[in-house]
Each structure stands twice: as C-alpha cells, then as structure tokens.
Amino acid sequence: MGISKNAQVVLERRYLIKDKDGNTIETVDEMFHRVADAIASSEKMYENGEDAGKLAEVFYDMMTKLEFLPNSPTLMNAGKDLGQLSACFVLPVDDSMESIFEAIKQAALIHKSGGGTGFSFSRLRCEGSVVNSTGGVASGPISFMKVFNVATEAVKQGGSRRGANMGILRIDHPDILKFIDCKSNNKEITNFNISVGLTEAFMKAAEKGDDYDLVDPHTKETVGKLNAAKVFDKIVEAAWRNGEPGIIFLDRLNRDNIVPSQGEIESTNPCGEQPLLPYESCNLGSINLTKMLKKNGESWEFDWKKVEKTVKNAVHFLDNVIDVNKYPIEEIDFTTKQTRKIGLGVMGWADSLLMMKIPYNSTEAIELGERLMKFINEVGREKSQEIAAKRGTFPLFEESILPKDKPQRNGTITTIAPTGTLSIIAECSSGVEPIFGYVFVRNIMDGTEMLEVNSVLKEELERRGLYSEALMKRIAKEGSIAHIEEIPEDIRRVFVSSHDISPEDHIRMQAAFQKYTDNAVSKTVNFSHAATEEDVAEVYKLAFRLGCKGVTIYRDGSRDEQVLNIGKVN
Ligand code: CDP
Known part of the structure; x- marks a missing residue:
C-alpha cells in the first residue's frame, strides 16, 4: 500500500507492535488487519450480526486506501491486550480531596492507554476559603491543576504519547482572573490546554459593559462582582499574548447535550472538539476527503456516492468500537455505553480545495464545506438509525432530547478532530485547517x-x-x-496558506462546519504577529455570532518555542 516515508516512521515509532527488546514485529499491512479484524469481531456479539470476515475486509479496504482512519488509540491498541480505543475522556472533579486525587489516578490510567482527559475545575472552592475538617484554607483550582500537571508529566503514555489535558474554569468562579493568567508563563502547566467557560449571560454583560456575579461553588453564594467587559478584555489580552486560554461557550455545549437529565456538560476533551459528560468517552474517526474526489474532465469534484458509502462504513466501524473497547475504568464503560457517542469527522479539506482549485478563503469554499458536512451528518444519522433498527437505540434514547420518531444508535455522530497524527499517516492536510506552509x-x-x-x-x-x-x-x-x-x-x-487567510475567514469556515456537526470543530485561528488585541476581540465576537462552540487562536511568534515556524522546521 502507498504509505509515505513520514507515515512509515510515525507508525514504526508508536503504532506497530514491538517485542520486549523494542524490535518492530508488525508490518503496516498487519496493523490494518489487526485493527479491521478486532473491530469487525464485534458482530459476533449480536445474534443478527453481519459476517465478521466480510466486514473486516470492508474496514481493511477503507483504511489501507487511506479513505478513513480511526483515532490513534484504535490503531495502536485494537486487537491487543490493552485494547483501549478512545482518544477522548472527561472526568469529574468534585470539591473534595477524595475526588481530586481519584481523578488524578483515573487520568493516569487513561494517559497510560493513549487517551486524553478533560476536566472542569469549576466545582472546587476558591483559593483561601475555609476547609471545614481542618480549619485550614483551600488551595484553589489552579494549585490543584498543577498537581494534575505533574502527575501527567510522570506518566508517559504507554510508551506511545504523553498525556494531554483540558482544564476548564467557569467565568463566574471567584478565581477566574488567576486562571486566565495561569499559563502566561509558557513553562507552566504544560500538559494542559486551558479554556474559560463562557456563558451567554456573560457575553451579553460584556457587550453592555455590565458587572456580573462571582459565585463560590462551595457555598453557592455571590462573593463578588467583576466588570464583564474588563474580564473579556483580559481573556483577549492573555490569548493575544501566547494563545491561552481558549474560550468555550458552555450554554451551547449544553443546548446540544442530548441527555440533560444526566447532568451538565462542563468540559471537552483536550483539543476542544468533543464535549462530554463526566465519565463519558468518545472514539473518533476521520474521512480523508482527498480520496472522496473524482475527475470530471480535467477538474476534480466530490464523488457523493463514495462519500455516502464511506460515511456509512465509518459509522458502522465507530459503533463497533464502542463494543470491543476495553475501558480503563468501570464507570467509563457504563457511562459511555449509555449514550454511545461517536465522532466522525474529516481531514484533507484544504488539500481537496486545492485539487478543486477553490481558494480556502472564498464564499464557494465556505458554502461547499457547509454542504459537505450537512451531507455527512445526514448520511451518518441514517446509518445510525439503520443500526438502531437491528441492535436497538442507545439505552438513554427515550430520555434524550432527540426526536423520538427516528430511533438512533448513537447519541452524537459527528466531530471534527485535529487529526494531528492521522493526517501524517494519510498524507493530507489536517482536519478542516488551511495549509500552514x-x-x-x-x-x-x-x-x-x-x-x-x-x-x-x-x-x-x-x-x-x-x-x-x-x-x-x-x-x-x-x-x-x-x-x-x-x-x-x-x-x-x-x-x-493560513496566514494569507483573514482570521474572519478562519472563523467562517469553522462556523460552516460547526453548523452540521453534532459535537464541536477543532480549529486554530491564525493571526499575524502584528495583529492587535482588538483584532482578537472581534474574532471572538464573530465566533459567538456565527454559532461556534469555542475558539482557539494563535498569533504567530507569540510563544518562544513555536512548533511550526513559518519557513523552517527543525
Ligand atoms: O490524529 P490523532 O488520532 O492521533 O489525534 P488528533 O485528532 O490530533 O486528536 C484527537 C484527540 O486525541 C485530542 O483531542 C485528544 O483528546 C487526544 N490526544 C491526546 O490525548 N494526546 C495527544 N498527544 C494527541 C491527541
């Protein structure tokens, strides 16, 4: 199969099976057989399951043609003893020592298996407040985040990758100003991405310049007020300075919470594309759009039939992953199977546009993105309904907010992941990002x-x-x-390239894909070094107006150690 040299190197380093001396004892072809066989084997769990052998061939075929790839943990662990297949987890952190350190332990187990974890620290009482049992004072969310960070540093993910975390704090937490600045030093809390959880009420107050209340999560009492416009400016300034914190719109995540009866969504996974309830996990997969094109004379266009077929097989694949997955803890096994969320997305969007000769920053591209994602979402939903007809809906379907006339197998179906490694393996541009260089x-x-x-x-x-x-x-x-x-x-x-595209066009593209994505869209809005804080503020407001669920920005050169420098990579 046509794997690039870079892909071969990545796969050998972290995905292919090694013996105890570290020698690679699996070929890339064998890896895809291992994954296809393991995921198709879930058919045997159902009386009306399909022929597992034939299905394995379908899965093997779409992976080896690089049309579809599941997230890295599935490629690494399927068919092995470890067997943990999901990239995304959210763990609860309650306001007690037991809960905090239980979460650290659970995160360690997840990181060991190649998954990433998101946490909301909003339930922790604020720094300096009283601790009843000892009469001492509480350390507050930020100092506990540092403990999570050190624990992550110590656990190198099962020899594969270092754990990634998301840390969220609600805008009305009394420690919010400290949180906004907690990563102003690039060397601190390096294993976390952080985001401020904004509310619609806050956004309105910021627009009007009103004050808003700070609420102690422990006593539920209002303990102070801040000016919303000023806090908004502080978030903007910090993000302008070095890209952190990001923002997420909590009310929007909860508007799309399919089972509000189970509680609120407080956090996303590490890269922001997957909002989850505490103890939920989600497995992602991405369709390589460059393989969904066909020639029409001299030019390229989407082969909609092929997109349809690939989406259907991919949804089947991801639903099976839920059954064969070996979950790191019991609560996650249970909670994940209650909603059976999957996250099908795309990669190679920018490359596909190049092949079709459509500029990324054009109305045509934005409209096509929206149309494509609408199609993927609809076909994905149809397939999920087909599976439900045979195997039943997800257990919480009846109490979910989904329309009851169309029973569905999966609580959510679409998510757009960053595809950091998958895009190297498939040799295409990542996610829906433009070409960086x-x-x-x-x-x-x-x-x-x-x-x-x-x-x-x-x-x-x-x-x-x-x-x-x-x-x-x-x-x-x-x-x-x-x-x-x-x-x-x-x-x-x-x-x-990314820097030729205005930040507004970055957001418009994100919003176009978000419109028909059940979960969220991973996207970084690139700013030039010369961009101002006002430019960043405008983009945040535009993202809010256009229905995005969050924003991550990066101003060129604003971190000392930039991973991808324009022009030169070492
Ligand atoms: O391409 P790949 O499947 O390796 O991952 P991705 O699409 O770049 O990232 C998807 C998700 O995997 C992230 O949002 C994280 O939840 C998780 N991840 C992680 O835990 N650790 C990493 N080093 C990279 C990704």
Whole structure:
C-alpha cells in the first residue's frame, strides 16, 4: 500500500507492535488487519450480526486506501491486550480531596492507554476559603491543576504519547482572573490546554459593559462582582499574548447535550472538539476527503456516492468500537455505553480545495464545506438509525432530547478532530485547517537540508514547468506564495496558506462546519504577529455570532518555542 516515508516512521515509532527488546514485529499491512479484524469481531456479539470476515475486509479496504482512519488509540491498541480505543475522556472533579486525587489516578490510567482527559475545575472552592475538617484554607483550582500537571508529566503514555489535558474554569468562579493568567508563563502547566467557560449571560454583560456575579461553588453564594467587559478584555489580552486560554461557550455545549437529565456538560476533551459528560468517552474517526474526489474532465469534484458509502462504513466501524473497547475504568464503560457517542469527522479539506482549485478563503469554499458536512451528518444519522433498527437505540434514547420518531444508535455522530497524527499517516492536510506552509526545509542530523513540498502544489508547478528547488526554497523562506510574482496569479489565488487567510475567514469556515456537526470543530485561528488585541476581540465576537462552540487562536511568534515556524522546521 502507498504509505509515505513520514507515515512509515510515525507508525514504526508508536503504532506497530514491538517485542520486549523494542524490535518492530508488525508490518503496516498487519496493523490494518489487526485493527479491521478486532473491530469487525464485534458482530459476533449480536445474534443478527453481519459476517465478521466480510466486514473486516470492508474496514481493511477503507483504511489501507487511506479513505478513513480511526483515532490513534484504535490503531495502536485494537486487537491487543490493552485494547483501549478512545482518544477522548472527561472526568469529574468534585470539591473534595477524595475526588481530586481519584481523578488524578483515573487520568493516569487513561494517559497510560493513549487517551486524553478533560476536566472542569469549576466545582472546587476558591483559593483561601475555609476547609471545614481542618480549619485550614483551600488551595484553589489552579494549585490543584498543577498537581494534575505533574502527575501527567510522570506518566508517559504507554510508551506511545504523553498525556494531554483540558482544564476548564467557569467565568463566574471567584478565581477566574488567576486562571486566565495561569499559563502566561509558557513553562507552566504544560500538559494542559486551558479554556474559560463562557456563558451567554456573560457575553451579553460584556457587550453592555455590565458587572456580573462571582459565585463560590462551595457555598453557592455571590462573593463578588467583576466588570464583564474588563474580564473579556483580559481573556483577549492573555490569548493575544501566547494563545491561552481558549474560550468555550458552555450554554451551547449544553443546548446540544442530548441527555440533560444526566447532568451538565462542563468540559471537552483536550483539543476542544468533543464535549462530554463526566465519565463519558468518545472514539473518533476521520474521512480523508482527498480520496472522496473524482475527475470530471480535467477538474476534480466530490464523488457523493463514495462519500455516502464511506460515511456509512465509518459509522458502522465507530459503533463497533464502542463494543470491543476495553475501558480503563468501570464507570467509563457504563457511562459511555449509555449514550454511545461517536465522532466522525474529516481531514484533507484544504488539500481537496486545492485539487478543486477553490481558494480556502472564498464564499464557494465556505458554502461547499457547509454542504459537505450537512451531507455527512445526514448520511451518518441514517446509518445510525439503520443500526438502531437491528441492535436497538442507545439505552438513554427515550430520555434524550432527540426526536423520538427516528430511533438512533448513537447519541452524537459527528466531530471534527485535529487529526494531528492521522493526517501524517494519510498524507493530507489536517482536519478542516488551511495549509500552514507549502514548503518546509527540514534539517537532517548530518547538516543536509531536505525540502518537503505540498504534493498538490508540486504537481501543479511541475505540470506547468515551473518547479525548481530554488523556487521552493524561496517559498519556504517567505512562508507563502502570495507575493512570488513568477508564479501565475491563478495559482497564487488558490494556494493560500493560513496566514494569507483573514482570521474572519478562519472563523467562517469553522462556523460552516460547526453548523452540521453534532459535537464541536477543532480549529486554530491564525493571526499575524502584528495583529492587535482588538483584532482578537472581534474574532471572538464573530465566533459567538456565527454559532461556534469555542475558539482557539494563535498569533504567530507569540510563544518562544513555536512548533511550526513559518519557513523552517527543525
Ligand atoms: O490524529 P490523532 O488520532 O492521533 O489525534 P488528533 O485528532 O490530533 O486528536 C484527537 C484527540 O486525541 C485530542 O483531542 C485528544 O483528546 C487526544 N490526544 C491526546 O490525548 N494526546 C495527544 N498527544 C494527541 C491527541
């Protein structure tokens, strides 16, 4: 199968089975067989299950063609003793020592198995408040977050990846100002992404410049007031400074909480795309859109029949994952199976647009994104209804807010993940993000430089006889092809990169996909180094108006150790 060199390296390092001496004893092909067989084997749990052997072939086929890939833990662990297959978990943290340290233990078990954890710290009493049993004073959410952080640091995820966490604090928690600034030093709480949980009431108060109440979660009493506009500015300033905190709109997450009778959604998974109830987990999977295109004469367009078929097989795959998954703790096993949430998404969106010659920052692209996601969501739902007809709905369906005339197998169906590693394996652009850079210069250890060029751009330039190494080095240096005049205008218009796209267009694309996504959309809005705090504030307000569930921003160069520098990657 056509796996790239980078993919081979990633898979060998972390996904393929090794013996006790660390030698790889599995090929990529064997890995896909292992995963396909394990996930198809769930058919045997049902009297009316399909032929597991035939289904395994269907799953194997769509994975090896790189049309669909499940999240990393499924690729790593399916068919093995560990068998933990989900990327996303949310754990409850109550206002007691028992609960705090129980959550740390549970997170450690999850991290060991390759999953990531989200927590809301909003229930913890504020710093300095009284502790009844000892008469001492409470440390507050931020100091406990540091304990979670250190524990995460110590547990290297099952030799695979280091644990990722999300930490959320509600805007009306008395320690909110400390939380907003708790990552202003890049070296602190490094194993957490943090987000402020905003409410609609807060957003309205911020717009009007009103004060709002701070509520002690322990006593439920109002213990102070802050000016909403000023706190909003503080969040903006901190995010402008180094990208943290992000924001999430809690009321929106709860408007889409399908089982409000089970409690409130307080947190998402580490990268923000999957809101979950405490003890829920979710397994994700992504369709590689570049494989969903077909040629029409000289140009590319979506093959809607192929999208339909792939979505249906993917939903079947992800529903089976819930059954064969080995959950790290009993409560998670139970809670996950109560709603049977799955998160099907896409990757390779930007590359597909390039192939279709549609600029990412165009109305056409935004409309097509919306249409595509609507289709995926509808077909996914149909498939989930088909499975429900055979195997029953998720247990809480009757008490859910979903329409009762269409029994559904899964509480939620769609989520757009970042696809950080999956996109390397599938060799396509990640999630619904635009292309960050078309050319990277990679320094190899012996001092030689290697060029990595976006394959769609390379093909186009070669076809027109314009490709040269010197030109590629220039693109790498400038970080964009927007101002390189020897490249024809029609190419420059289409091959836009993250920094050529206005923050508003980033948000419009996020909103277009969010409109037809049950869960949330992972997206980073890129700002140029010169962007102002007002620019960031405007984007937050636009995201709120357009129905996004949260926003993550990043201003170029605003962290000392930036992972992807424009122009050069080491
Ligand atoms: O591409 P891959 O399946 O490896 O993961 P992703 O789409 O980049 O991330 C999906 C989710 O996996 C994240 O939101 C986290 O919940 C989890 N994750 C993690 O726990 N640790 C990581 N190092 C990366 C992802």
